[in-house]
Each structure stands twice: as structure tokens, then as C-alpha cells.
Amino acid sequence: EAERSGRNRFRCFEAQMNAALMRFVQTREALALALQQQAFELHYQPQLDLRTGAVIGVEALLRWQRPGVGLVLPDAFIDVAEDSGLIEPIGAWVLEQACRQAAAWRAAGWPSLVMSVNLSAVQFQHGQLVETVAAALANSGLAPQGLELELTESIVLQEDAALRETLAQWKCQGIGLAIDDFGTGYASFAYLKRFHIDRLKIDRSFVSDLQSDDGSRAIVAAIIQMARSLGLRIIAEGVETLAIAAQLQGMGCDAVQGYLYARPMPAPELERWLQARDNTAQA
């Protein structure tokens, strides 16, 4: 009896393994095809100065138009892209596309707009990233000041001389460096100065709990205090209500991003959104 249930459990485990492997293989093949067929697109979400309401930048967020499925969000495929090595060409496409769009918008009437691009830790492991970023800037004509790279804490935690050199080089060129999802990793504050970080993005989980949870409020307050004393700028992500925005402002937060202001949008839609905002500002 025990033996049979053990055997069944093993079969069940085997079936799960197969399902996971199948998902990996199928997604990997579909992603490779998507690259060839240009089935990726970027959506853009505005970032606003909390005090003036001015749009200071946009974050590029990857989307996949998967045939027969529809629009797929990155959480459903980034892990497969990372584990299969495809994150390199996909990431290069993202950088190139985002830089071209930023150059176009800066020329079209939003000259100080900054484009934020997410980088995965795996992109740092392959050694071509400095060249990829340089090529995206050169091909698009975007000024380095118009680009900000969003890193995760897991990237900067590697106490790596090559990484430090890379970040110093970007910093020297004028590219901005932000830590995404700040507060969720193993926050060692020492790296913030050492790695020339300009800006912290407070993770959405703390922001959304700001009203209801004393712990989150204390964490956000501490992050803002620390950022200020280190001379770092700060942005809160996932701002969904006016009450939270007001509270963040009271706490000394510089900038915000979230559904309260705008969802991530395709480029033409974001452009209309920017124009509409300019018109109301003039009225």
C-alpha cells in the first residue's frame, strides 16, 4: 500500500517535471520565433515629479504579442528568456527600441524626458552589455543623459570589480542608474555610493501598504531619509490612490509612477497622453 502510494507520488512528480520542461522548451522556441518576427513591443509608463506634476520620464516595459494568446506580460516569460540565453538579444532589442523612442520624443517637444530601461542580472553575465548600451545610444542618437538603467539589488550585490567598472563607465558618460524594487532584496546600503547609484525606486509592495501597515510606513520613511542623506533621488512605484500620493509627498518623496497617473501604454497612446497633459497645463 505504502509502496503504491509512493510510486504514484513519483509519477505525479514526474508529470510535473515534464510539464515544467515542456513549458520551458515551448516558451523558448516561441520566444526565438518572436524575435525573428518582431512580436515584441514596448509599453511606456510615465514618471512624474510629485511636487510639480511634470513628466520627468517614462519606463519601458516589455510586452509580447503571442500568436493565439494575445498580449503577454514579462513575468510570464522573462525567466525563460534568462535561462535560455535569449534575454541577451531580447534585451538588446529593448535597449535599441527604447533609445530610438526616447530620442524621437525628446526631439518632438519633450527635450528633458528620460527613458528608464530594465536590465536583468543575466545580461551582466555575458560581457557584451557595455557595447550593447553604447550601440543603442549611437544608433538612436539619444544623449546618454536621456537614458536611465534600472538594476536590481541582486545585480549590485555581486561585489564584482568588472561590474563596478561598468557602472562607473556609464555614470561617467551621463547615463542614470536606478535600483528597482528597492527594499525587497538584501539591502546593503554600502553599495549605493560605491556603485554611483542616482535613484531608488521604492518597491510597489511597500507603497500599496502605506496606509494600512505601520511596518511598510516605517520602511518607506527610512528609505526616503536614507536616500536624502546620501543625496539620492527617489521614486515610488505602484501609486494607485491620491491618499497614498499625498502621504508620499508629506514624507518627502520626489517622484511617482503608478496607475493613479497612467498605465503603461503603447507609444502612440503615450504620445497623445503627453500632448493632452501639455494642453491642460497651458489652459
Ligand code: C2E
Ligand atoms: P518593474 O520594473 O518593477 O515594473 C513595474 C511593474 O509594475 C510593471 O509590470 C508595471 O506595469 C506595474 N505597475 C505600474 N504601476 C502599477 C500600479 O499602480 N499598480 C500595479 N499593481 N502595478 C503597477 P510589468 O510591465 O508586468 O513588468 C513586470 C516586471 O518585468 C518589471 O517590474 C521588470 O522587472 C520586468 N521587465 C519589464 N520589462 C522588462 C525588460 O525590458 N527587460 C527586463 N529584463 N525585465 C523587464
Ligand code: MG
Ligand atoms: Mg522597473
Ligand code: MG
Ligand atoms: Mg519595480
Ligand code: MG
Ligand atoms: Mg520588478
